[in-house]
Amino acid sequence: MRFGANYTPAQGWFHHWLDFDLDAVRADLDSLAALGLDHVRVFPLWPLFQPNRTLIRPRAVGQLVQLADAAAERGLDVAVDGLQGHVSSFDFLPAWTRTWHRRNLFTDPEVLAGQEEYLRTLAAALSDRPGFLGMTLGNEINQFSDRPHPDPDRITRGQATAWLERMLAACERGAPGRMHLHAEYDAAWYRDGHPFTPAQAARLGAATAVHSWVFDGTAQRYGPAGTATEHHAAYLIELSKAWAVDPHRPVWLQEVGAPAPHIPEDRAARFTEATVVNALDCPDLWGVTWWCSHDVARSLADFPELEYGLGLLDNDGGVKPAGAAIAALTEEWRGRTHRPAVRGTALVVDVGGAEAAPYRSVCAPGGAVFEAWVKLTAQGVRPSLVLAELADDKEHLASRHITEVCTPDEVDRP
Template sequence: MQRPSLRLPGEPGSSPAPWIGANFWSRRGGPLMWRRFDADTVRAELRVLREHGLTFTRSFFYWPDFMPEPNTLDQECCARYEEFLDLHTELGMYTIPTLIVGHMSGENWDPAWRGGRDLYGDVWMVAQQAWFGGQMARRYAAHPAVAGWLVSNEMPIYGGPGAREQVASWAQLIIDAVRAGGGSQPISLGDGAWGLEITGLDNGFRLRDIARLCDFIGPHSYPMGDDPVRQHYTAAWICELSGSFGRPVILEEFGLTSDFASDANGAHYYRQALHNSLLAGATGWGAWNNTDFDGLEDQDPYRHHPFELHFGLTDAAGRPKPQLAELRAFADVLARVDFPRLRRTAADTAMVVSSFLDTEHPFTEPEKDGPHVFDTLRQAYVSARLADLPVALARESDGIGSDAKLYLVPSTKHLLSPTWYQLEDLARGGATVYVSYSAGAHFNQRGPWHAAMNKMFGFEHQLMYGLVDPVSQDEFEFEFVRPFGPLGEGSRLRFRTGGNEHSRAMLPVRPTEAEVLAVDGQGRPALLSRRVGAGAMVFCTYGIEHMAASLPRVNPEPTRDLYEALAEFAGVTRAVTADDPRVAVDVLVHEDGTRYVWFVSQAAEELTVKPVVRDGGKLAEDTVSLPPFGVRVLKLEG
């Protein structure tokens, strides 16, 4: 299956490529910088970014200052913003202005005249926002430093959730105003991509609508987690999900406060987020943010959110922090491989994304089911990446396609009935379909929602109505009784048990047509395969992906080894692999045919791996040494 390609927003030559930059507030004022604007300070702040390979900033029209009255612009703020643009041109940089900025760093600010009016549904209030957007475009769209536009900053926080139709109409009217004002550059919403299709929770900001209205999608990612590897892949997973709507993805905001991470671990996080999101299809990156704000301790929002003082790429004196060095190194890699002309390789593996993530089906519990899908599939994605598997996402809501060799359906309670039959048809045509058990994670109709499960998978389940078969031990083991890919007879995989009272369960089965590949510690079938036509339906009786998703500090874990076996069983193409489960390998291809191999380590210590090149190519190095959480990029010859 074709994975979303690395495409830049806009036409070639219309904007800087690639977008590597920072969200920008001057240390002279933070959100109040336009009242205290100091050109020399801003020039110095921009220069240190430019010297480290950054090409753009995201800038902000702090709304209470720029629009102090209805139908009124503050001319002094506007003049200062134009000077800000001129400084970008002077340094060979670009910026993306953000229009409706009423939320920032833990506080909402209203223009005094808003009077509590609804930002999406009040016609007069929407007209005022559209007027502002049009006026800003008329003033600045022709400036060579303007590379794009954002309608808002995290509007779901400022305006709150809204009805889908109202949110889409609000966005349409402001975008139309920007276009009418001459703003022809790429535009998006600045909403954070926190809606139903990503999180499973509906805030009215639907990516399907945003993809129809906008030129790119811009996730904001600040994960709180309990597993270092999942933490390193969360931004990538969100970019992967966001990229399934036919628009380029800009990782618009990501980063960390130095109050929450040491310098070394902050650098590791940046390195991992940058490279993993690139391999997940991101085409641009905006770090949060350019500088620390020591000296603004008495100013909101820093007064009550003190950790917001230290998200900077530089300290408050302008000295680079390790995160900025990581951006410099990343920019150097992208220049070396001619990033704008790279594309992702096609994927033989498709991960099925249940429509219960992005669609509110009747008489279900979307507030529980959607996040369950997100968390489980994120963990499965991590295991696939560590198995060096290029993976394409197949959203059930859009059709799962028919051109993959391996379909992964990890710990999924719900699919629509037609999808189950389609999966069996795909197996009949030669694909391998892998499904692992899930009863769900709550009481509502707990159990597997599989159409014709017994017939499709060649067994008879032994469930008792309303009950689950709990896994009581803290660990469980699979022993392979037949060879399966690289796992020979007698091979063992040991898993940790996770989940709650609903999901910490297995499915007891009695084989009919299926062949047992592995048994658990009690001799019960753990992995079964039923031949269907030219392909196979493979079923795991334990919800191993969900269990791992529920556990802290679990990765890498044996699902990675099972996926590697599935890949070999299904004949999946993997151009290069590594011999260590802590190292993920992926390949990007230049339009001239040159291939570049990424090696990304999840090890906290230095390690050396021996790559296996599977298609006759050759790497310049027989072994690849990686520093802690390190990344290496090598050319694949031939």
């Protein structure tokens, strides 16, 4: 079982790449290693690393390698996100894709070639580092493809699949055999018509990444201590398995945090512990990577209020209650094998077809599948989920150790 943090530098946030200070990075990594973590997820800003379509700055790539080496010295492996893309409400896109050079991020041939070479270059630069886990294509880059983005690059589901396959292949060319994957925010699982789909998330790449944020309506609807809120990450992990072809495909809880005021500050430690413990009750979990390592400094303007206080550590490296909870969990799990009991009861997920999932909103907070899963969980059932198309497939059910199947309607009956 892996425990890590999404690395948000204490000095300058991701703008630290403009004034890269290796000593400051080392101090940050020291504070993370002291929590017992074993990896960090790192975010180069795409416009700073590739300011021109044919210029990938060697110095910036070298600084990324220096960061990876500094992490390795502290026993921390490194996963790298390539196309940043979008982080903490800000878009970071190179000028050669916007305004006068406006081109679709997912379909324009020249943009695709530039992205492909950029991802390959970063992967190749780290390929000989034993602590390099692999590339994630970008952080929630699906948000550029659909509403509520104010200026989306519209694509079809087929075009999204083609983009994902091409970019994953570029990462594999740069660093063969590493854990290369993609990561979307929950529109892929919850939004009808979204071009990025659950099938893509659960079948393309070396692992499935889920990002669990309870400000998506979960905490607002069910409260900070509700079963749905404390099990939201576990629900997404189990939901992903409904679409997975490999019954034991690894699932990475790649982002999860305790956003105030939806999770009050005095409940942050409790929420952190409950979320992680519930996620650990899911088979085939690869690891948990908390968002984020350090708070965003109040001297930086224009972030949404909830973004400032998400760190395990404050800007001076002090351990916050969520950080203490994570440190206690890493200590508890050190040396243990992750082998939770099987989940023998599965709830049927009918989204109108597995590939396009046109009615996937039934899986969202307030939807019939979500509500039934939470109700079963509150009863102590520990449910998994299975696609309607596979609910009568005995071979599939046996491969997942499922012995009982029920529909949301059956759960709702008195």
